Amino acid sequence: MMEKKSQNLTGKTFEVKISTKGQIVIPADIRKKIDLSEGSTLQLSLNENDEIKIQKAPTALDWANLVTEGPIEQVVFNNDGTINSTKSPTFASWMDDDE
Structure with missing residues (x-):
């Protein structure tokens, strides 16, 4: 069986939709890359340009x-x-x- 190479996702843009409950789905490629699973905690912040930054909490x-x-x-x-x-x-x- 051939091993799958780790994808370089840096700079890649994903579009997601917000549900009626304000939820978004993080694409599987990103979840796998940074080891996110059910129960993982994320940190959200907003900069002066109203840009949202989402990162995995330590x-x-x-x-x-x-x-x-x-x-x-x-x-x-x-x-x-x-x-x-x-x-x-x-x-x-x-x-x-x-x-």
Whole structure:
């Protein structure tokens, strides 16, 4: 049996209709791609252009995996609430990675 390649859905547009109850159906290709199933939680937000953003809400496992990526060291804060990069250099470096 031939394995099905993962589809690249980035940039692809799907049209959906809103039901009388305000519900929409998320196309199966998208549900499969981001592992959505019955009971999955989504987050919706509206930007200044009235564009709706829908994203999968992080699960407890997602948060647990994020925490395991962090450095293990005692975190020391300065009096102003910033991280003391001298006493907690690994954590300070990790926090600066996103900037």
